[in-house]
Amino acid sequence: MIMCKTSKEIGGMGHSLKRKEDARFIRGLGKYTDDVQLPGMLYMDIARSPFAYAKIKSIDKSAAMEIPGVLAVITGEDLKQYNLHWMPTLMSDTQMVLPTDTVMYQAQEVAAVIATDRYIAADAVQALENSIEYEQMKPLIDPHKALDADAPLLRPDKEGRTDNHIWHWQTGDQEATEQAFDEADVVVKEQVYIPRIHVASIETCGCVASYEKAEGKLTVWMTTQAPHAIRTVIALVAGHVGLSEERIRVISPDIGGGFGGKVPVYPGYVIAIAASFLIGKPVKWIEDRSENLQADSFARDYHMTVELASTKEGKMTGLRIKTLADHGYTDAAANPSKFPSGLFSIVTGSYDIPTAFTEMDAVYTNKPPGGVAYRCSFRVTEAVHAIERITDVLAQKLGRDPADLRFQNFIQKDQFPYRSALGWEYDSGDYAPALRKAMDMVGYEELRKEQAEKRARGELMGIGISSFTEIVGAGPSKDFDILGIKMFDSAEVRIHPTGKAIARFGTKSQGQGHETTYAQILAEELGIPAMHIQIEEGDTDTAPYGLGTYASRSTPTAGAAAAKAAHKIRDKARKIAAYLLEVSEEDLEWEPGKFFVKGAPERSKTIQDIAFAAYTNHPQGMEAGLEATHYYDPPNLTFPFGSYICVMDIDPKTAEMKIRRFVAIDDCGNIINPMIVTGQIHGGLAMGIAPAMYEELIYDDDGNILNGTFMDYLLPTSVETPNWETGHTITPSPHHPLGAKGVAESPTVGAPPAVANAVVDALSHLGVTHVDIPVTPFKVWKILKEKGVIS
Amino acid sequence: MSKHSITIEINGESFTQEVDSRKLLIHFLRDDLALTGTHIGCDTSSCGACTILLNGKSIKACTFFAVQANNQKIETIEGVEQGGQLHPLQEGFHQEHGLQCGFCTPGMIMRGKELLEKNPNPTEEEIRWGISGNLCRCTGYSNIIKSIQYAANKLNEKQEEAA
Numbered sequence A: 001m002i003m004c005k006t007s008k009e010i011g012g013m014g015h016s017l018k019r020k021e022d023a024r025f026i027r028g029l030g031k032y033t034d035d036v037q038l039p040g041m042l043y044m045d046i047a048r049s050p051f052a053y054a055k056i057k058s059i060d061k062s063a064a065m066e067i068p069g070v071l072a073v074i075t076g077e078d079l080k081q082y083n084l085h086w087m088p089t090l091m092s093d094t095q096m097v098l099p100t101d102t103v104m105y106q107a108q109e110v111a112a113v114i115a116t117d118r119y120i121a122a123d124a125v126q127a128l129e130n131s132i133e134y135e136q137m138k139p140l141i142d143p144h145k146a147l148d149a150d151a152p153l154l155r156p157d158k159e160g161r162t163d164n165h166i167w168h169w170q171t172g173d174q175e176a177t178e179q180a181f182d183e184a185d186v187v188v189k190e191q192v193y194i195p196r197i198h199v200a201s202i203e204t205c206g207c208v209a210s211y212e213k214a215e216g217k218l219t220v221w222m223t224t225q226a227p228h229a230i231r232t233v234i235a236l237v238a239g240h241v242g243l244s245e246e247r248i249r250v251i252s253p254d255i256g257g258g259f260g261g262k263v264p265v266y267p268g269y270v271i272a273i274a275a276s277f278l279i280g281k282p283v284k285w286i287e288d289r290s291e292n293l294q295a296d297s298f299a300r301d302y303h304m305t306v307e308l309a310s311t312k313e314g315k316m317t318g319l320r321i322k323t324l325a326d327h328g329y330t331d332a333a334a335n336p337s338k339f340p341s342g343l344f345s346i347v348t349g350s351y352d353i354p355t356a357f358t359e360m361d362a363v364y365t366n367k368p369p370g371g372v373a374y375r376c377s378f379r380v381t382e383a384v385h386a387i388e389r390i391t392d393v394l395a396q397k398l399g400r401d402p403a404d405l406r407f408q409n410f411i412q413k414d415q416f417p418y419r420s421a422l423g424w425e426y427d428s429g430d431y432a433p434a435l436r437k438a439m440d441m442v443g444y445e446e447l448r449k450e451q452a453e454k455r456a457r458g459e460l461m462g463i464g465i466s467s468f469t470e471i472v473g474a475g476p477s478k479d480f481d482i483l484g485i486k487m488f489d490s491a492e493v494r495i496h497p498t499g500k501a502i503a504r505f506g507t508k509s510q511g512q513g514h515e516t517t518y519a520q521i522l523a524e525e526l527g528i529p530a531m532h533i534q535i536e537e538g539d540t541d542t543a544p545y546g547l548g549t550y551a552s553r554s555t556p557t558a559g560a561a562a563a564k565a566a567h568k569i570r571d572k573a574r575k576i577a578a579y580l581l582e583v584s585e586e587d588l589e590w591e592p593g594k595f596f597v598k599g600a601p602e603r604s605k606t607i608q609d610i611a612f613a614a615y616t617n618h619p620q621g622m623e624a625g626l627e628a629t630h631y632y633d634p635p636n637l638t639f640p641f642g643s644y645i646c647v648m649d650i651d652p653k654t655a656e657m658k659i660r661r662f663v664a665i666d667d668c669g670n671i672i673n674p675m676i677v678t679g680q681i682h683g684g685l686a687m688g689i690a691p692a693m694y695e696e697l698i699y700d701d702d703g704n705i706l707n708g709t710f711m712d713y714l715l716p717t718s719v720e721t722p723n724w725e726t727g728h729t730i731t732p733s734p735h736h737p738l739g740a741k742g743v744a745e746s747p748t749v750g751a752p753p754a755v756a757n758a759v760v761d762a763l764s765h766l767g768v769t770h771v772d773i774p775v776t777p778f779k780v781w782k783i784l785k786e787k788g789v790i791s
Numbered sequence B: 001m002s003k004h005s006i007t008i009e010i011n012g013e014s015f016t017q018e019v020d021s022r023k024l025l026i027h028f029l030r031d032d033l034a035l036t037g038t039h040i041g042c043d044t045s046s047c048g049a050c051t052i053l054l055n056g057k058s059i060k061a062c063t064f065f066a067v068q069a070n071n072q073k074i075e076t077i078e079g080v081e082q083g084g085q086l087h088p089l090q091e092g093f094h095q096e097h098g099l100q101c102g103f104c105t106p107g108m109i110m111r112g113k114e115l116l117e118k119n120p121n122p123t124e125e126e127i128r129w130g131i132s133g134n135l136c137r138c139t140g141y142s143n144i145i146k147s148i149q150y151a152a153n154k155l156n157e158k159q160e161e162a163a
Ligand code: FES
Pocket: B039, B040, B041, B042, B043, B044, B045, B046, B047, B048, B049, B050, B051, B060, B061, B062, B063
């Protein structure tokens, strides 16, 4: 049960307030980056490489420059004059803005065209692409071959590097884990591949850069989830040409979905900024869908060997994972600095596994860079898939019901705060009730009966469970930073004389509904109606510094900052109220919206009275006004969890698959807005079944991408998507000021193994123990053929 | 490049303008007329973010030339609210939380409009197939279906009242 402390009019936590931001979106009045039009604005378009690996022999600009309306063609050599042809990635690797000699993946940016009109720019790109000469080289596509002696050395620019190995990372107790495996009654092992996928937000990436020479001020509207960090990066990268941070304004307007893909800095942004700086006019660059899918950061691409040890009674005793990570030609992942493989070490999941060891090697290949999240908190999806899949493999091996085996191994309620074998301190959890609730909702026992009957008739159905634990809300700044900037977040709250408020944040919504939920947090803490609290984010000239919105960190960090800022405001309000009521502060008690005198509740001052007094009648010696800023540094991450069950029907003749039911029980602690949380879960579930059943970026041996458009990279439509059945348990976070945890990514993380487990469950009687995602009808058809089910 | 003078009625207002023969309708609407409510998500007719109504029929404006719309009637998201009254579809998306980032929403609403005009009482299955040419990456679709059902009920109520 969700309890509300405030009235509906105030609309604090727990109310399903309708979203404030909807008003503009339902009228087509949202303002996205591509909607920005400035007088004299020029258009930029980019010539891209047709090859995955090639030397650039020559670039002839003349044909493009001859087209009327073309103002400039910009190459790597041009940028080199300003030392802007390379840039740092968020992982302290380096990435070309534009190449001077070699292209490293198909669709890489090779040169840019600036023209007065988007059609002319496109003409010029075509002319330019015909005027670039390459010398093709044999690309390195298979990451398993990256360390072979005859593999080409892809990054000779990196001093001292003699092979394509980027980094090795390991964690856990290797020796103890080996011993656990030696002593185990049972060991299961699977090769699990998590394919390369793309977030594919419906809005692509782009920017409008406008440099005003007279003031020396650069304004950039851009599709970024982290505007403040971007401003700092621009200042660090382009400080030497005169762009200093106080004269850079990054505006992140409405964003058409981010999901992690709008965290990195893409070459296009940098070239557009450079072009505007050099030409002195606004320059717009908006990539098209194929550029977005083919060149922007990918997600995942982990090749894992997963092993689980247990007693014959099914008690898990050790976990061991070895991973090969394909990073493309540069490590442009978006992880906190100290965590090259993100928070993968959450991989022991919801289970009390005494010892674990995981190691990982990252390599270069001739593919686009990335390693960003796909609506998940830093490599958590890969981890959850590994543990949830291998748990089912163990159940199968032991002949146990997968639910049963989970109940046996869950970390128990009284073990929290729980320190995992890989070092995380889980803040709170209660796993069994969530799984039990999901089983009741789906009718687990009856489904198992149905399955047995169907099997006897030669029909195929599977029931897949996933009981995941997430790790979100980076993060405590002692451990978490991006390029050295600590991962706190901020809120700045001002109360106006009439008792209304404005609050600004360092985060940036991309559809999560911050304008509503942040207002609700403040309404809860101050008693000012949420409708009267204006929320702003995304403009670095006005909002306080913050690290942005990704990895479900907004509620855990900025949401907490809002609560803390509100507490500071309440402290001052108490002083004013005491003055107005002529009592001492200790004599006052707070209830949402007012202070009253203990024992004499009729003597009270509302927050509105107090706000007015703060500007008109404040105590002598006190500063006027009523406002506060808070930079919140969380003491720990939050660990939301849940249990999902997927029921899958498979046509034994065609291998066509249909999700019949999908039940999702989530626990994200205290809930700010149930309607929005449920919406986030729906969306995350769709992005969970997507890589489980449909999505994968596929490359051939020459590095050609085979599905780089929306015609062949399959996002689920309304037809493939089932009707989601959702529910909650509530286990508050003990350290978050509101008891809340992040939520929007749990479903993306939890859903894929539920789907994969359902498919394997449907085929388990045939001896199938694993199928890699995406579990396509073709893969399943081949299995059915192999097993003689299809003749 | 040849230029053509075209006249199009957009949201009840007539526009006459010179356009290049190759200009796409989506760019004419967005860049020339600043009607930026119609979005671009793919330019290959795959996502539906650019859906508008041409003579009441939904089309994808990213793969349609402006000149093809000469002497025709167009309705975009900006014309859906009438006399300060939200259309039941707009209301439905707000009430049922049928949008998150809002990028697909104008296309969904335009598509929903034609759908309900042709079939005032669609089943869930019919709505799912009806909007299958419109991608949404945020909502998981369930609430979009509910939003359209909300609008269907509301429109039917209005019909009954009028009768
Ligand atoms: S932009 Fe027209 S269908 Fe995608």
